[in-house]
Amino acid sequence: MNDALPYTFGGIKQIPLSRAKFVILPVPYESTVSFKPGTRFGPEAIIFSSRFMELYEEETHSEPYLEGILTPGEIVQEIDSAGKMMKKIQNTARKFVEKNCFVFTLGGEHSISFPLVKEHQKKYPDLKILHFDAHADLRIQYEGSKFSHASVMRRISEIGCEIYSFGIRSISKDEVEDLKKLNNVHIHFAHECRNHDFVNMAKTLPQGNYYISIDIDCFDPCFVPDTGTPEPGGFSWYEVTGFLKNFIKTHNVVGADLVELAPSHHYCASAFLAAKLVYKVIAYITNRRNS
Numbered sequence: 001m002n003d004a005l006p007y008t009f010g011g012i013k014q015i016p017l018s019r020a021k022f023v024i025l026p027v028p029y030e031s032t033v034s035f036k037p038g039t040r041f042g043p044e045a046i047i048f049s050s051r052f053m054e055l056y057e058e059e060t061h062s063e064p065y066l067e068g069i070l071t072p073g074e075i076v077q078e079i080d081s082a083g084k085m086m087k088k089i090q091n092t093a094r095k096f097v098e099k100n101c102f103v104f105t106l107g108g109e110h111s112i113s114f115p116l117v118k119e120h121q122k123k124y125p126d127l128k129i130l131h132f133d134a135h136a137d138l139r140i141q142y143e144g145s146k147f148s149h150a151s152v153m154r155r156i157s158e159i160g161c162e163i164y165s166f167g168i169r170s171i172s173k174d175e176v177e178d179l180k181k182l183n184n185v186h187i188h189f190a191h192e193c194r195n196h197d198f199v200n201m202a203k204t205l206p207q208g209n210y211y212i213s214i215d216i217d218c219f220d221p222c223f224v225p226d227t228g229t230p231e232p233g234g235f236s237w238y239e240v241t242g243f244l245k246n247f248i249k250t251h252n253v254v255g256a257d258l259v260e261l262a263p264s265h266h267y268c269a270s271a272f273l274a275a276k277l278v279y280k281v282i283a284y285i286t287n288r289r290n291s
């Protein structure tokens with residue numbers, strides 16, 4: 001362990017906002033998780049693990065941290081109101097989006113994506129969503145809350161974003177019924193992804209400005225057991241990174257989040273995978289910008 005490293009993403013020396021091209025925004029928000037709790041510890045575990053990553057990115061042969069990665073302090077949870085918390089997340093994201101930073105948010109539960117998408121949509125009215133998840137998250141509400149993690153894609157669909165979901169393998173009958181009228185939601189079930197040339201499907205999505213929302217439970221539990229609802233039959237490391245590499249090469253990505261990591265102390269591989277995934281996405285984006 002190297003305690004001398006700054007407690008930032010990658011253990012990189014903190015930089016002023018004026019020099020930051022990427023912002024890693026920690027949002028340890030958790031209120032509506034259904035099964036195994038702990039997503040509030042997700043951002044801390046990812047940042048902790050990231051400090052032990054190699055900063056040379058071997059696939060793109062680049063050093064993405066040199067672009068300028070800022071790790072601001074975490075957004076402290078509003079305990080009395082989910083609505084208040086959603087506003088706080090959106091207001092914080094605005095400060096960075098307005099400065100043309102690429103905001104990569106670390107959750108926390110999936111409900112945090114809604115205010116983040118809203119803020120990005122203000123800047124990019126055609127905003128589309130690339131969504132990796134085991135769950136469709138299309139419930140009208142869940143356990144009495146419209147800000148539930150299980151409703152997040154429903155909320156996003158209501159503000160008019162086209163949503164392309166991949167890896168879905170848990171969906172309710174009501175959600176399937178509703179899909180008939182949700183014309184802007186395009187579900188690709190996990191079993192369908194396995195029957196196709198999955199990583200090349202990335203190139204076939206329409207052009208536009210995209211926000212990527214990755215629920216860590218899109219991975220198979222053998223790669224990431226540390227999540228609230230670990231569904232069998234998920235993606236492998238190379239399926240997710242291969243898809244994202246192809247997608248980012250051919251599409252403009254303007255923001256991202258990684259949510260639902262619920263770290264356990266005895267299994268750090270999940271948090272380390274999450275940290276590497278964030279860094280790889282930054283590498284792919286930097287590569288596209290510089291090519």
Ligand SMILES: [Mn+2]
Binds near residue numbers: 133215
């Ligand atoms: Mn999920």
